[in-house]
Amino acid sequence: xxxxxxxxxxxxxxxxxxxxxxxxxxxQNVVERRNTIPILSNxxxxxxxxxxxxxxxxxxxxxxxxxxxxxTGPGQVTAPAHTLYDIAxxxxxGAEVAFAIGGDGRLDVDAGRSHFxxxxxxxxxxxxxxxxxxxxxxxxSAEQLIRLIDRTKxxxxxxxxxxxxxxxxxxxxxxxxxxxxxxxxxLALADTDLxxxxxxxxxxxxxxKTVAELRRLLDGGHDIVDISVSDAKIRFAIxxxxxxxxxxxxxxxxxxxxxxxxxxxxxxxxxxxxxxAVDRVATISAEKSxxxxxxxxxxxLSLAVNNPETGMAHEDLMxxxxxxxxxxGFNAKYLLDVTGQITGxxxxxxxxxxxxxxxxxxxxxxxxxxxxxxxxx
Amino acid sequence: MAELKGxxxxxxxxxxxxxxxxxxxxxRQIRHAEIDSLSIAHVDCDAFFCSVEKRDNxxxxxxxxxxxxxxxxxxxxxxxxxxxxxxxxxxxxxxALKLCPHAVVIRGNHGKYSAEGRRIKAMMSDLTPLVQPLxxxxxxxxxxxxxxxxxxxxxxxLMRLQKRVLDEIGVTVSVGLSCNKFLAKTASDLDKPNGxxxxxxxxxxDFLADKPxxxxxxxxxxxxxxxxxxxxxxxADIRRMGDKAMATKFGEGGLRLARLxxxxxxxxxxxxxxxxxxxxxxTFNTDISDPDQLLDKLWYVAQKTADHAKxxxxxxxxxxxxxxxxxxxxITRRRTLSSPTQLADVIFKTCEPLxxxxxxxxxxxxxxxxxxxxxxxxxxAMDWLDPAAAKRAQAERASDKARDKFGKGAVMKGRELKxxxxxNKTASPTDKDAPxxxxxxLRSRGMKGLPLDPAQRRSAxxxxxxxxxxxxxxxxx
Numbered sequence: 001x002x003x004x005x006x007x008x009x010x011x012x013x014x015x016x017x018x019x020x021x022x023x024x025x026x027x028q029n030v031v032e033r034r035n036t037i038p039i040l041s042n043x044x045x046x047x048x049x050x051x052x053x054x055x056x057x058x059x060x061x062x063x064x065x066x067x068x069x070x071x072t073g074p075g076q077v078t079a080p081a082h083t084l085y086d087i088a089x090x091x092x093x094g095a096e097v098a099f100a101i102g103g104d105g106r107l108d109v110d111a112g113r114s115h116f117x118x119x120x121x122x123x124x125x126x127x128x129x130x131x132x133x134x135x136x137x138x139x140x141s142a143e144q145l146i147r148l149i150d151r152t153k154x155x156x157x158x159x160x161x162x163x164x165x166x167x168x169x170x171x172x173x174x175x176x177x178x179x180x181x182x183x184x185x186x187l188a189l190a191d192t193d194l195x196x197x198x199x200x201x202x203x204x205x206x207x208x209k210t211v212a213e214l215r216r217l218l219d220g221g222h223d224i225v226d227i228s229v230s231d232a233k234i235r236f237a238i239x240x241x242x243x244x245x246x247x248x249x250x251x252x253x254x255x256x257x258x259x260x261x262x263x264x265x266x267x268x269x270x271x272x273x274x275x276x277a278v279d280r281v282a283t284i285s286a287e288k289s290x291x292x293x294x295x296x297x298x299x300x301l302s303l304a305v306n307n308p309e310t311g312m313a314h315e316d317l318m319x320x321x322x323x324x325x326x327x328x329g330f331n332a333k334y335l336l337d338v339t340g341q342i343t344g345x346x347x348x349x350x351x352x353x354x355x356x357x358x359x360x361x362x363x364x365x366x367x368x369x370x371x372x373x374x375x376x377x
Numbered sequence: 378m379a380e381l382k383g384x385x386x387x388x389x390x391x392x393x394x395x396x397x398x399x400x401x402x403x404x405r406q407i408r409h410a411e412i413d414s415l416s417i418a419h420v421d422c423d424a425f426f427c428s429v430e431k432r433d434n435x436x437x438x439x440x441x442x443x444x445x446x447x448x449x450x451x452x453x454x455x456x457x458x459x460x461x462x463x464x465x466x467x468x469x470x471x472x473a474l475k476l477c478p479h480a481v482v483i484r485g486n487h488g489k490y491s492a493e494g495r496r497i498k499a500m501m502s503d504l505t506p507l508v509q510p511l512x513x514x515x516x517x518x519x520x521x522x523x524x525x526x527x528x529x530x531x532x533x534x535l536m537r538l539q540k541r542v543l544d545e546i547g548v549t550v551s552v553g554l555s556c557n558k559f560l561a562k563t564a565s566d567l568d569k570p571n572g573x574x575x576x577x578x579x580x581x582x583d584f585l586a587d588k589p590x591x592x593x594x595x596x597x598x599x600x601x602x603x604x605x606x607x608x609x610x611x612x613a614d615i616r617r618m619g620d621k622a623m624a625t626k627f628g629e630g631g632l633r634l635a636r637l638x639x640x641x642x643x644x645x646x647x648x649x650x651x652x653x654x655x656x657x658x659x660t661f662n663t664d665i666s667d668p669d670q671l672l673d674k675l676w677y678v679a680q681k682t683a684d685h686a687k688x689x690x691x692x693x694x695x696x697x698x699x700x701x702x703x704x705x706x707x708i709t710r711r712r713t714l715s716s717p718t719q720l721a722d723v724i725f726k727t728c729e730p731l732x733x734x735x736x737x738x739x740x741x742x743x744x745x746x747x748x749x750x751x752x753x754x755x756x757x758a759m760d761w762l763d764p765a766a767a768k769r770a771q772a773e774r775a776s777d778k779a780r781d782k783f784g785k786g787a788v789m790k791g792r793e794l795k796x797x798x799x800x801n802k803t804a805s806p807t808d809k810d811a812p813x814x815x816x817x818x819l820r821s822r823g824m825k826g827l828p829l830d831p832a833q834r835r836s837a838x839x840x841x842x843x844x845x846x847x848x849x850x851x852x853x854x
Contacts, residue, residue, distance in 0.1 A: 160712075165762075182762075184763065185715060185716070185758055187761070258761040290755070310753075329756050357759075371761075373760065375755060376756050376759055376770065
């Protein structure tokens, strides 16, 4: 305690406001708004000759970030993360922000004529995430990782009872790196070339919150992501930020059996026109149910919503289809989620019957696919 | 007071003078300054279930009668003889019997009561189309503008309704007549049984002023406590607070109270009151702690809820499990589904883990299951992780058809059979090992009504006992 008291009292550094804002912006989001354990509201600030390091955690995810700073006295403290972030946000652009420990043991933050004093908690109490032995390490392009996440994250389940579905399942499958997410009612899958070092990668389930944090970090404009995986943790290093997260400890279901292999009825439709039509007829659909009935006949797709309380809606769409008539129901929200993933003009839909899963493909991105379970009306 | 305008309750004669009715000499009169302008009524049957039982068994007339469930249930209705001893509805039966040990307890026949309730409702509908039932035996009536149609003011029509219900159904009703729902409901309580009370606009404020806050319908003990804590004891206290302060302090309910304290209630009499949930519950004969037995009971309430939801054509996205422990502590646990359901299977499967988490040794006296977040049914969402669910859903739909046609016992799960075979004898953990025999009546019914081959039997949701005793939990692979 005595030694940490010493370092606290001597810590002193200054940093450019935009560097501080960027670094805090990366870490503060992981800090929960309400915490029963006070120190979890704080960010760990370490200043040494390499510059400034910030660490924030919610006990499941830890994000650390380094930033260049002019350190005149090394030391370590923890201070309220959201307050600090809000201060950085409100300071004028280009301001030099000076941090020092005051005589009362509190953190003095000075920028121009602004002065703040913040309470501190001892850094020794800050829960550091234990470093695992990472068994697999590989590097991939940020662009590809963004694509894998964006194609799949919408299908992540929020049902707590199926905790093993509350994330994206990432694994090596032959010569591809594959991400899958499902909630039982729909499934999304995206592949990319297997990066060097990822072969034999065991399946890991990356929690939803981690996916969201990772996605934010990926917006930072860096090209490369270093990924390390152990049994229980995954680590992403993007530029100066490092995100370490626990993995979901569960078994992802063998999803292969739900992907239709040879659905005979093939339908090609204008994705945008279809999405707009679904959105229009769903106006009528009760908010919680959102069921849309699709009726297929030669070259025509009819969308219908019929709700005894809220009314009915109907719309016809010209499509490329020449198989027998078929009537099938879907959740409008799920349809819209999938149409939102199609990058090209057209979408390909493969159907079997009213009680079998439908397969949706994007002709512009053949390494992604989507499965929708119908509603049995 | 005596010179107020009024009517004779026996011969409907218009009374302009004080004293007994000049036509029939009756002292039973209703008089009020605003008697011809009040048109919102609350009609409430007096000790309805008991009155029906006494009608059907005149020997009970002078006895205290309680209608309610078993020795573990609660008082559904207590006649006025029983109320003398302090028995109130919703009181636990054991407490009621402590107060009034010689009471005649009748299990009750809800089919009969609701049939009579419907007949009374039909009579109300002859007065006005604006009838809002609050329960099986009480309703609001809006008689505004009916005077010309009936050639009689609302007060007279309501007296006729009282008489007609007594003549044709054989039970008494009490009427509260006023200018809004709040005052009408308040009035109907003033002169029970077989009463007729009026509260006019002019007297309402004075009448309410010194009444305690609990007097307002909807202010229960806990709301009253928090009002008291803020120094609000009487309705006049609330009135002094004003709208803004009440709303800030107590939210929407506070604003409502502020308005009611000034006798302002602009809620219309609505023919269809909006349903917010659909649920069923059952109280056990003896407390149960065994998880398997609780699951059997859970199936029973899940199915009842599902039957009701299907009959109403509604589905819900939120499934709630309710448990009441042996020391009367209620707990509810809820889960939100990704799509609405009205299936017993889904309600059961959703509640099952919630129940298992609570059934860790403690004894429970009641279990309930319900759905809320209601919407029109959207079809059964298929789940590839639980492919058996689609089959079970189909089976449930098929068995619903059979149960519709041949009665509720035509098709049942092993669980239900188990419950029935336990019957009224005390359920003990050893029961589940006992061989399960369908009641002969049920079996013959099934045979006669449903000449199904084994394959059809299976698709109709009939499971053998083993399967029902060991429900497999798919989707955990």
